[in-house]
Amino acid sequence: MTLLLIDWNYFSVSTSTVASGFDESALVARAQAGDMAAFSELVQHYDRRVFRMAKQITQNDDDAEDVLQETFLKAYTHLGDFHGNSKFYTWLVRIAVNEALMKLRKRRSDRTVPLDEPIDTGEDEVVREIAVWDQNPEDSYSREELAELLDQAIQSLKPAYRTVFILRDIEEMSIEETAAALGLSISAVKSRLLRARLQLREKLTRQFKRKGDDAFAYL
Amino acid sequence: MLTCKQFLQELNDYLDETLDPQTRAELQKHVNECPNCWVVCDTTQKTLKVFKGMDPKPIPDDIHTRLWDALERKMRDKGPASC
Structure with a gap:
């Protein structure tokens, strides 16, 4: 089985998303400074995409909901470990993928691990x-x-x-x-x-x- | 002369435009001369476009509510996120 460990600082491309008033970098900086409303705004901006991805990978509503929650809870907990070396969303996707794959593996633990x-x-x-x-x-x-x-x-x-x-x-x-x-x-x-x-x-x-x-x- | 199999093996890089100019020109020549590869290339490109154009659907209300309940609990328990 391949174990996926999150290297929070892996990504090296520094970019920010500025579209229709949404400034990802600024929101992340505010959230890291303790502004809970800024973190909430990030969640609101990305929750649909995270849920869609979780559902597409797990093919299951319950698992997708767990992945959605875990992704944002972990992002909140580890926000201080995000150093802006990548898009925040890329970092979020990495957490979500890790959670979704764990769900898949757990569900199929009696069979071959699908990704392997x-x-x-x-x-x-x-x-x-x-x-x-x-x-x-x-x-x-x-x-x-x-x-x-x-x-x-x-x-x-x-x-x-x-x-x-x-x-x-x-x-x-x-x-x-x-x-x-x-x-x-x-x-x-x-x-x-x-x-x-x-x-x-x-x-x-x-x-x-x-x-x-x-x-x-x-x- | 490039074969269809060789073209197919390079299709990803061709579509993603990550090839060097010479290889790209060879593939371009093949796709211009081979109707089957032209169709495969065109429809694969359209496939990607269709998927990329889809916006995510709204999250069901109950799932959305539980997400925010969990987040509020976490924020209350942990306090503000900090570096």
Whole structure:
């Protein structure tokens, strides 16, 4: 089993998020100085994203709620250990991922740890659906329908692929940050990410392909 | 001449634009000449765009309430966070 230990000072890129009046660095500084309202504002800004990520990884409402709570409670407790060497949200994601993976491992302790499963890196089966998509196919779905469809597509991935995809392509962490958060090598992250992207592409192509186009129409 | 398999192996870096100019040009040439790889590349790019465009749904009220209850308890017990 891979144990993930949080190195609170791992990240080296210093950035801050300033968008629509939200100044992450300033809020963190105020929270670290004891301003509870500033910490509450950070929670309000990020709680939805943390909950979505927790649910996508654990696939379970109860576990996702635990992860949500633990993430912000630990962030509050360890706020003094955050030195601004990364985005605060990246630091938060690392805590949340650690909590979510512990949930997954606990739930599956009688079986192989999912993130340590050997990964089949063959590419022979990942590109089957070759068809162009409708113009803006997502417009044919309501927001709820589209969210459901994307959730189902993510849920269908193996945890090892799913987690990498969530961190890299939804939370927009770098390859290096994703590798550090999951305790994986860069090459493992890259190969899992490719597999995840291609599998999701395939699933969405089944839904979004232009009507009348057969698979392999371009062969 | 690049094969489709080689193109696929580089697809991540191609989409993430992390390749050196020469390798990128080779992949660009392949994708311009190979309809299948063009479709795979285009639809993978669109797949990422669809996922990135989704805003997170609101947290259910009961879960939200319990989160804030837990945080308030922690803040009361621990006091202000400090360095």
